[in-house]
Amino acid sequence: MGRVTQIPMQMPSLCAKCGERPPTDSHTTQARHRNLITGRTNIVSYSAPVCADCQTALKSRARTGMIVMIIGIGIFLVGLALLAPYFLSMGSMTVPASNEEAIALSNRWQQYTPGAVIAVGGILIAMAGRWFGNIRFARWNGRKFRFNNSSFHSAFAELNPAISR
Numbered sequence: 001m002g003r004v005t006q007i008p009m010q011m012p013s014l015c016a017k018c019g020e021r022p023p024t025d026s027h028t029t030q031a032r033h034r035n036l037i038t039g040r041t042n043i044v045s046y047s048a049p050v051c052a053d054c055q056t057a058l059k060s061r062a063r064t065g066m067i068v069m070i071i072g073i074g075i076f077l078v079g080l081a082l083l084a085p086y087f088l089s090m091g092s093m094t095v096p097a098s099n100e101e102a103i104a105l106s107n108r109w110q111q112y113t114p115g116a117v118i119a120v121g122g123i124l125i126a127m128a129g130r131w132f133g134n135i136r137f138a139r140w141n142g143r144k145f146r147f148n149n150s151s152f153h154s155a156f157a158e159l160n161p162a163i164s165r
């Protein structure tokens with residue numbers, strides 16, 4: 001994770017998603033930028049103005065992302081439960097004394113492969129859900145914003161020339 005900051009900015013009276021209709025609501029989101037030199041990720045949190053139609057669509061998208069994330073976490077926990085005997089037996093593991101013992105041990109480990117695959121799959125599904133649910137209105141290079149919607153971006157750039165590109 002990284003530091004969450006806020007940057008003072010003025011939002012135009014326009015929906016940040018469609019760039020057409022006047023906003024009736026706002027949608028709080030985050031933009032992140034990883035500094036390749038320091039390796040640190042900076043996160044800026046901001047509220048984008050949105051119209052009623054876009055807000056409905058964004059909320060449903062955020063909800064879908066959340067559901068997918070919960071399913072992913074559930075799958076991860078199933079994988080973890082399948083792996084539990086493996087973790088529990090780790091304490092009593094000994095170095096195999098013979099080839100036969102080594103083969104038996106390796107076979108025993110192999111039966112936990114599905115658990116590991118399920119756990120990793122669950123993490124990937126949860127990450128995909130999180131990614132999908134996180135609405136990105138703009139790209140941010142650590143200093144300046146570029147909104148995806150070009151009419152909104154022009155209006156934003158006029159109000160905030162120092163932080164627009």
Ligand SMILES: [Zn+2]
Nearest residue numbers: 015018051054
């Ligand atoms: Zn809109």
